[in-house]
Amino acid sequence: MTGPGHGTPPTLDRExxxxxxxxxxxxLSACGEAEFAVLRDYCQVSDSTLSKTxxxxxxxxxxxxxxxYLGKRPRTWAALTLTGRRALARxxxxLEEIAATARRAAATCAEPENTPEHPGT
Structure with a gap:
């Protein structure tokens, strides 16, 4: 598995x-900003988990x-920053590089070899 640096593995973002x-x-990359409850429901997590995330x-x-505030009710909105957008893209x-490497590896091992167990045509 090699990344852009040829020979280095792709780097997944720990965050x-x-x-x-x-x-x-x-x-968040698909919208400018989203309200806390929308994000909580989308991610299907508790308020506490979303808050920590x-x-x-x-x-x-x-x-x-x-x-x-929306009316008299407090609200929280979140937006992905430029740094976040760049980190997500990387x-x-x-992930794409890992998947592509796996597909290439699977394709090479799926080809039958010209051996007595797998005679060629």
Missing amino acids: LHHPTRLALAAY LTALEKAGYVGIRKG HLAA
Whole structure:
């Protein structure tokens, strides 16, 4: 498995490796900003889990948090930062490279060899 540096493995982003963080970043990459409850429902996690996830991504600089009110009700919105968008793109490229390498490896081992167990045609 080689990455862009030829001979180095693709680098997955530690902050985006967890499925909930990846799902959240992917969702936010498709919109400008999303409200906390929408993100919670999309990721199918508890308020506590989403709060911890957003905090971790905010500390990494991947997500910006905005708090405000909708009427008299407090609300929290999240948006993927430029740093987060770039990190997500690199992470997805690394996943693609891993998948492509696996497909190439599987294709080479799936070809029958010209051996007594697998005579050629």
